[in-house]
Amino acid sequence: MSKPVLATTSLAGCFGCHMSILDIDERILQLIELVEFNKSPVDDIKTFTKPVDIGIIEGGCCNSENVEVLRSFRKNCRILISLGECAIMGGLPALRNGIPIEECLHEAYIGGPTVQLNKSHILPNDDELPMLLDRVYPCHEIVKIDYFLPGCPPRADLIWEALVALITGDPMKLPYEVIKFD
C-alpha cells in the first residue's frame, strides 16, 4: 500500500502553525517515512499533482484567494484539518471583524499614525490583488472541515499525535497540556 499523501497551506495565518509542525523535531524523519508530501510550503510543490489524503489548513479566510485555495483543498483532500486558532475562529486577523472594511483600509493606508509615504492617498487597487472579504471567516464556515486542532500555535505534540492517530488508526493520547488556545 502506498503512503498516505499530505498537503498543507497557510491562508490568513502567520506560518506559526507550520513552524509548530517543524517543532516535532527529529520525528520529522519518522513523518516522511509515514507520509508523502504533496502541495505544501514544506516541499514547495505549488499545485496538487495527485489526490491527497490529509490536508492541513493554517489560517482563516480574509480574502478571495484564501477562499479559492481552501476550496481547492476541499476538492483535492479526503480529510481536512483546521490547524490553529486562525483556521478555527479567524484568530488575530479576525480582530477586524465588526469594523467596516473601509475604516480598516483607511487606517492602514491613509489615516493611520504610521502612514507617511502614501501622499496621494491611494488604496491598493491592482487587479492582481485578491479582494478582501467583509470579515475574516473561520475555515469551517466556508467548507466542511473534518478535524480541529486548537492552539496558537498548536503544540507540536498535538499535531504529531493527531497525525499519527489519523494515519495508523491508533487511539489518540491527549494529555492536558497539549490542548491550549494560546
Next chain:
Amino acid sequence: MSNLIKFKIDNKECMAEKGTYIVDAARENGIYIPTLCNMPGVKPKGSCRVCTVKINGRLMTSCTTPVADGMEIESSAAEIQDIRKSIIELIFVSGNHFCPSCEKSGSCELQALGYLYQMMVPRFPYDFPLRKVDASSPKIIKDQNRCIQCKRCIKTIKDEQGRSLFAFRNRGHRIEVVLDKELGLMMTEEMADLAMKNCPVGSILKKEKGFDIAIGRRKYDHEPIGSTIKL
C-alpha cells in the same frame, strides 16, 4: 442536634449541612462541579448555567439549589457534560474571546473550562459582536469584548458605603457591565487587584500589569480547573 443530611451525587453517598448549595456541598465531598459566575462567599445567582446538574430528571443550577435529604444528583453523565460544554461554547461565540492576545490567557476560568471539556471548536457560529474597550479609568481597563456578564465585579467591588463600583447598563443582548464614572475614580490599588482577580475572564485588567506570568507558570497551564478539589 446535627443538621447533617445525606444525599447522592452520581451514586456516591455524600453528607452536608442542611441548606448548603449543591455546588458547595459537592466541593465538601470532594466532587468538582464547574462554575463561572459563582464565587464562594457571594450570594449565587445562577446566571451562567455552567454548574447545571440533573435532579429527579430536571436540569437545575447547582449553585442556587440547596441539597435536600435523600436527593439524587447526576453530574458526570455524558448528557450533562455535553450541556455544560455547549454553554461554554455559546459563551465563546457570543463574545470576542481571542485567547492568543488576551492578558488573562492561561489563568482564565472560561478558557480553563474549554480545556476541561476539550473544546476543539464551538458547534455554534461566531457572532463577532462589535464591542468597546473602556480604558478611561486610571486604574483598570474594561474590555467589553471579553465580558461574560457574570456580575462578580458588581457583587464584590464596593466602597466603604457598600456602593458597587461596577453596574449593568442597557438590557437584553445590549447589556454590559460598566465602571461607574465617579465611583471609579475612587478605586484603590487593592480594589483594582481584586477586580482583576475576581473577573473569571480577561475583561477587567489592571493597568500596567499585562502578561506578567510566563507561559508554563500560569494557573491552568498544567493543572485542570477543579483539580484541587479532592478528598
